[in-house]
Structure formats: structure tokens, C-alpha cells
Amino acid sequence: MTRTKLESAADNDNNPYTIEWIRFESGERLPLLVRRAAGLPIEAPAYWITASERPLNKAAKTLEKQLRQLMLLYLWADARGSTPEGLIRAPGFLSLEQLNDLDRFCRQRLPHAVAEALKARGAGGNVVRSRGRGPKKQGPLGIQSAVGHRLAVIHAFIDYVSFARASRMQPGSEARRVYEEARKAILGSLRERARASIRPRSPAEAREGLPKETRELLLAAIKPGHAGNPWKLQVQKRNELIVRLLYELGMRRGEVLCLKVRDVKLTPDGGLLSIVRRPQDPEDPRREKPEVKTLGRELAIGHALRELFIGYLAERRKLPGARRHPFLFVSATDGAPLSLWSMTKIFKTLRKEVKNLPDDLTAHVLRHDWNDRFSEMSDRAAPNRTSQDAVKEERARAYAQGWTNPETARVYTRRWTREAANKRSLEMQERREVLVERTDEGRVSPDQRANAEGEG
Known part of the structure; x- marks a missing residue:
């Protein structure tokens, strides 16, 4: 097993945390959250990644992203003179005030979070010297979604570590009852905040295929x-x-x-x-x-x-x-x-x-774009397909794209969906205009009706 350090654009010289990798003889790579000063992996995140996330067959890059999001929790705890492990294992768990503070802390960019944590510790964190290219600029929606993903990762980590803590407490004891109640309330609120922050992209920002x-x-x-x-x-x-x-x-x-x-x-x-x-x-x-x-x-x-x-x-x-x-x-x-x-x-x-x-x-x-063209070709090949045909079509699409869930196609067919909806809308409008014209042509005025009756 070898251990290597892999810097990225998200790293900077002042950040007290970084990501290092271990490589097993099998070729598998596993990221670890490391405290720079000690030079050693932090035990709780390493245990969580290894025992909870890795068995889900997540990609190594996904695990790395999760640890980078978890950095915000450790920076926040540093700024408050504590550690996430100490707060999670406290008899009263996290308080609502601490949760609100954590929520606010996670709504800033990583370099600013580093600066706040260092300043709180008196380490001169006013200047953040970035190494390499900085992070991409994000609009308000991108930042909000990033906050949602951070909170979701922090929720998963706290949930796992606190469950291990609760399972070691005496069953039926008052201490465990108090801890479990606080844990349920705080984790429930944290989960809802994460869900509320993860919003779909607006039509203007959504990625589409090509004209x-x-x-x-x-x-x-x-x-x-x-x-x-x-x-x-x-x-x-x-x-x-x-x-x-x-x-x-x-x-x-x-x-x-x-x-x-x-x-x-x-x-x-x-x-x-x-x-x-x-x-x-x-x-x-x-x-x-x-x-x-x-x-x-x-x-x-x-x-x-x-x-x-x-x-x-x-x-x-x-x-x-x-x-x-x-x-x-x-x-x-x-x-x-x-x-x-x-x-x-x-x-x-x-x-x-x-x-x-x-x-x-x-x-x-x-x-x-491939998904747009797949939908276009399906329309041309079978414009009057049944619901069963549509199900078979989406299964074929899911196989070609490697998806376990055919519903994923919705993310990849925005252009075709928009154009198909507009096409149908125009067809409906044109059809209505034709019907109105025909109705007007066949309409008889009261004067015409009276004249016809008199002639009869």
C-alpha cells in the first residue's frame, strides 16, 4: 500500500486540511482527509469513508468530493475551538444554535471559510494564497446547490458517527433517550435544509444538446x-x-x-x-x-x-x-x-x-446531444407509439447510457423536451384557429335566420 499527496485547484497554502490518497496493491485508490499539521489522516472521516461510503461502490472521485465538502464541518469546528467528534459525542449532541451557525458557515466559498477559521484561531487568515487556478465562478443557483451538497454530506457523516455513538450507550438509559431525541431533531432539520438548498437548474442554466x-x-x-x-x-x-x-x-x-x-x-x-x-x-x-x-x-x-x-x-x-x-x-x-x-x-x-x-x-x-437525437429518431420511427413502446424505448436508452434508472433520461433530454412541447403547442394553436374559422363560416346571424323563415 502506498500513500501519495494529490493537490488540486481547490487546495491552498493556508488550508489546514488536504486530501491524500492511498493506493492498494489491487490498484484501488482511496482518498483520506488529512490535517496538514499532523500529517495523518483524521480517524472519523477515514472510518466513515471506508465503512459507509466505499461499500456503496462509489467512484473514488465521488469520495474525494465528499471529503472536500466535509472540510467545511472541520473548518467550522476549528473556528469554534472544538472538533466535530467532540460535538457529536457530547451528551446533548448539537444545539439548534450550533446548527444555524454551521448552516451560515457552509454558505461561503472554501477560501473564505479557511480565512474565517484561521482568523478565529489567531492564525492570520485574512489573506488566502491560492495555489494554481481558483474555483470556477458560480451564479447564485450554483452556490446554493453547492451548499445543499455540503449539508447533505455533513448530514450523512454526522448521522453515521452519532449512530455509532448512540449504539454504545446503555439501552433504555435516560442519557441515551436524551441523546437520541436531540440527534433525531437536529439531523431532521439538517436533512431538510440540505434538500431545500439542492434546487434544479433553471431552464437558462440547464445543460442541453446542440442545435x-x-x-x-x-x-x-x-x-x-x-x-x-x-x-x-x-x-x-x-x-x-x-x-x-x-x-x-x-x-x-x-x-x-x-x-x-x-x-x-x-x-x-x-x-x-x-x-x-x-x-x-x-x-x-x-x-x-x-x-x-x-x-x-x-x-x-x-x-x-x-x-x-x-x-x-x-x-x-x-x-x-x-x-x-x-x-x-x-x-x-x-x-x-x-x-x-x-x-x-x-x-x-x-x-x-x-x-x-x-x-x-x-x-x-x-x-x-446523443439523447436529443435518440428522442428525435424515436419520434420519426414511431410517431404513434404506445405506452408499452415508450417503456421499451426508455429501457433501450438506459442500456446504451449505462443507467440503472430510466428516469435519468429527463436530465439529458431538455432540448428535445422543450422543442417537442413548443411544437405540440403550436400545432394545438393552429388547430384551434382552423376550428374557429370553420365555426365562423357556418354561423347564421339572427337577421339571416328571420329572412329565411319569412321566405319559407
Whole structure:
């Protein structure tokens, strides 16, 4: 087992807490919350992550995010001259005043929380020197959702640690009754605050797929040799294949980066691509490992993708460094497995160099776009499908995307849903106008009716 330190943009020199990783012989990586001064993992978070969260098969990056959110609880306790463990194990548990204070503390950015904690301890926390790039700027909704996730993680941690504390108290004792009542009330309030803060994105901020003209622009620009291709010649075939996999199959960027050569099975007319979950992969030498978050699956490869694979694999074989590992996508300089940072750079270059591409174009936007096109094709193929047909369709979508719950599709079909709703609305309006016109044409005035009666 090895232990390494992995700094990120969220770290800064003043923060008394950081994240370190341990790597087991099996290849599994596990994050730990570490107090910098002591240089040792904090026992309670390590126990919680190992015994409660890790068995749920959560991705290592998800566990890391949870620990970063848990930092706010430890910084808050530092600012109050206490520790989370001491407050949780106190006979009266946490008070409502402490909960309100914690809620307020969690509604600020991490650098400001660090500064407040250091200032309260007299450690000169007025200036926060950030290392590397700072966190992305967020709108009010983004900040509010971040607060909700922080409170949800803190709730899960306190719930687990306090339950362990209560289970060791004498059953039926007055002390346990008082503790359990306080625990129930505070945890209930904390849970409601977390739920209230996690709000869905507004339609203006929600991520969507691409308009038709943007799709055509993107697919034209990524072709090797195209005048608008933004990448160097030696990476054009690799990058085209990456973007086409994201576009044609709706894969996540981690799934693309985790592909191994043996996962590609080509046939004369196409082939199969295996997406495999390997949370404990000793073959992956990357420090920051990409991960397959969704279910494993096999996806069909069409003739066009097959040709792209053949062209790229021929180039990959020319790199000596690529023979030292099984990963499909590699750096063009040394043949090492392609990193998450390199994937981000691919899209950053696209956005910067290709005019009229959206500023928010990322690998994940293409996953949304795949779902839009899936819905559009389903409408064209079976416009009068039954409810049973719709259920089968969503099961097929869930399989292709690796989801356990077909309801997840709602997040990925916002553009199609909006356009379909507007189309139906316009059809209803036009149909109503036709009906009104026909009614007007057939309407008889009282004078006309009297004249007709007199003539009769």
C-alpha cells in the first residue's frame, strides 16, 4: 500500500486540511482527509469513508468530493475551538444554535471559510494564497446547490458517527433517550435544509444538446485535413475518434479514457465496443484516474467508426510508449495513457479555434446531444407509439447510457423536451384557429335566420 499527496485547484497554502490518497496493491485508490499539521489522516472521516461510503461502490472521485465538502464541518469546528467528534459525542449532541451557525458557515466559498477559521484561531487568515487556478465562478443557483451538497454530506457523516455513538450507550438509559431525541431533531432539520438548498437548474442554466447547424459545424471541423481543424496534424485522427465516440455513442469522457485496446472488437462490417467498470485497475498508471461511473455495457460500432478505429490504431502502434500499457487513447509525445487534463484541452481548443461553437461545449454536452437525437429518431420511427413502446424505448436508452434508472433520461433530454412541447403547442394553436374559422363560416346571424323563415 502506498500513500501519495494529490493537490488540486481547490487546495491552498493556508488550508489546514488536504486530501491524500492511498493506493492498494489491487490498484484501488482511496482518498483520506488529512490535517496538514499532523500529517495523518483524521480517524472519523477515514472510518466513515471506508465503512459507509466505499461499500456503496462509489467512484473514488465521488469520495474525494465528499471529503472536500466535509472540510467545511472541520473548518467550522476549528473556528469554534472544538472538533466535530467532540460535538457529536457530547451528551446533548448539537444545539439548534450550533446548527444555524454551521448552516451560515457552509454558505461561503472554501477560501473564505479557511480565512474565517484561521482568523478565529489567531492564525492570520485574512489573506488566502491560492495555489494554481481558483474555483470556477458560480451564479447564485450554483452556490446554493453547492451548499445543499455540503449539508447533505455533513448530514450523512454526522448521522453515521452519532449512530455509532448512540449504539454504545446503555439501552433504555435516560442519557441515551436524551441523546437520541436531540440527534433525531437536529439531523431532521439538517436533512431538510440540505434538500431545500439542492434546487434544479433553471431552464437558462440547464445543460442541453446542440442545435442541428452546430452539430454539422462540429463534425466538419474535426475531420483530419479540414481547413478549420484546430489540432496539430499528429493528433487529428485520435481527436476525431474521441469526439465521434462521444457524439455517436453518448459516452462519458471517463469511459472513453478508460477504454483498452482489447475492449474494441472489430468485424468486417463494424464491431463491438465494451465499456467495463474497473474501479480497482492496477494497470492504470495515471495519477488522477478517469473512471467509468455508469454500468458496463457493449455498444455496436458502425462502419464509419470502424474505419476511424483502424486509422487511429495504425498511428498508435508507431508510439513505443503505447506498448507499455493497454489503454486505447495515448499521448502523441510519449505514448502514455491520455489524461483527463488532455481531454479537457481537446475541447478547450475546439471552443477557442472554431468559430460559432458554443462557449460551453464539453464532452458531456455531446452526451446530452446523443439523447436529443435518440428522442428525435424515436419520434420519426414511431410517431404513434404506445405506452408499452415508450417503456421499451426508455429501457433501450438506459442500456446504451449505462443507467440503472430510466428516469435519468429527463436530465439529458431538455432540448428535445422543450422543442417537442413548443411544437405540440403550436400545432394545438393552429388547430384551434382552423376550428374557429370553420365555426365562423357556418354561423347564421339572427337577421339571416328571420329572412329565411319569412321566405319559407
